[in-house]
Amino acid sequence: MAEHVPASLVIALGQRTVQSVRETGYLAALFIEALYWLALGRWRRQPVRLSAIVRESMHVGVSAIPIVALASFATGMMLAIQGIYTLRSFGAESQVVMGIALSVTREFAPLITGIFVAGRSGSAIAARIGTMQISQEIDALRVIGINPVRYLVSPLLAAMLLTLPALTVLATVLGLGGGALYCAWGLSLPPEVFFDRSFDVLTTTDLTHGLLKSTVFAVIVTLIGAGNGFNVKAGAEGVGRATTRAVVLGCIGIILADMVFTFLTSR
């Protein structure tokens, strides 16, 4: 029996690998198709309607404002507390402004926004599309002559690409605001001085760096949510599993993409 154990491990590993490659390929195809309908749908009698994009933007973007605002404000404040605590041992507390400005703009604002949107909307997308799949609503779309990707994924992708960078800008401002508020209290540094110093160290590249990240996250959250929804097969339990998977894979996807992106652009 002993020699069968490694064999079955190899088989399981191989199956997992094939499964992952297949899923990645599927998501890539989904991405290309969603972009295709966004660009050419109007001429192929499958227009992506502006009203649908606006509706999705409200769901994934505008309704996420309170939670993203709160989280980024708290993150900025937390960075200030930690920064002052750490830098005090070198007597370099005043340098905290530079640390907060750069890390919030380049890293924390896009990451916090991405993770919160993945948690809020990734699961909602997977649940909605998954439920439509098992109640034959996707089939109903197809027989009516509506391409499901054009109707469900393209508006969502457009909405994510519009609102996630916007949310990231908001998160950047509020993250800096949180930092400024704590510095005003802890270092007696007036907020206007905090912002002046921040804008001295920040360049346009830092902001575009954060915004580019957020567009990558937008694509990841949309594709993982929609892809898991479309692949639901077995009833209500399948929808539950797809929802969980969408959140977990969405968050880990964002963190991994963040790492790769930062590695490629920050050296």
Add this chain to the structure above:
Amino acid sequence: MAAHDAAIEVEHLVAHYGSRKILDDVCFTAHQGEIMVIMGGSGSGKSTLLRHLLGLNHPTSGSIRLLGKDITRLDADQMYDLRKNMGVAFQGGALFNSMTVGENVELPLREHTRLDCNTIRIMSRMKLEVVNLSGFEDLMPAELSGGMIKRAALARAIVMDPRLLFFDEPSAGLDPVASAELDELILMLRDAMNMTIVVVTHELESAFKIADRITVLDHGRILMSDRAEAVRQSDHPRIRSLLDRTPRSDSVDPEAYLQRLTREIS
């Protein structure tokens, strides 16, 4: 009847799910303006046959001609045009849960026509009137009863005045009265609009009430495709057991049985 009269012609259709053969050499024809009932027990392949007729699945081989066009060879644009002439009412209704009943019925018109909002609204109300659901257009699908959902789905299916209407299990899950009303509605649609209607069902009573012709499927093969009367009088043992509701008494082939139990074990 002349060949051009055929609205649906299925020839030598073979379909698999994975390595399992679900449909085996299925051939039948339905003429314009008649109600064809596809009948068969659970697992006979009738739902799979319907999915192929709707162009949702691709067959392994064979051809399906709807209104003279072979849907296994159409490109996306031609299929899109053909779909305007097809209406489908799914078993569970498949109404879009995020939209009201009215918006559900309006959707095909919004997608396929450039009519203004008011015209679309009036046309969808006319169809809701046909299925006795007038005044319900502002309700959500979750607020409707089972019978109302089926009727709303029917209204959405006929809103484009299609020449082909497909209906999956109209009586499943309905009480006898609601089911009889739906049968009447199907007959009325054929007479008033000269639609070709394909109904998939395992309900005998409803099948014989509405059918012009019946196709009986069993284990993926067609046992018979003929006028309702001929099917009723058939003496084929499987058809008789289906009609008389007797349990199937297939004798067990010991070789095949053993092979089924031991397959993929070496």
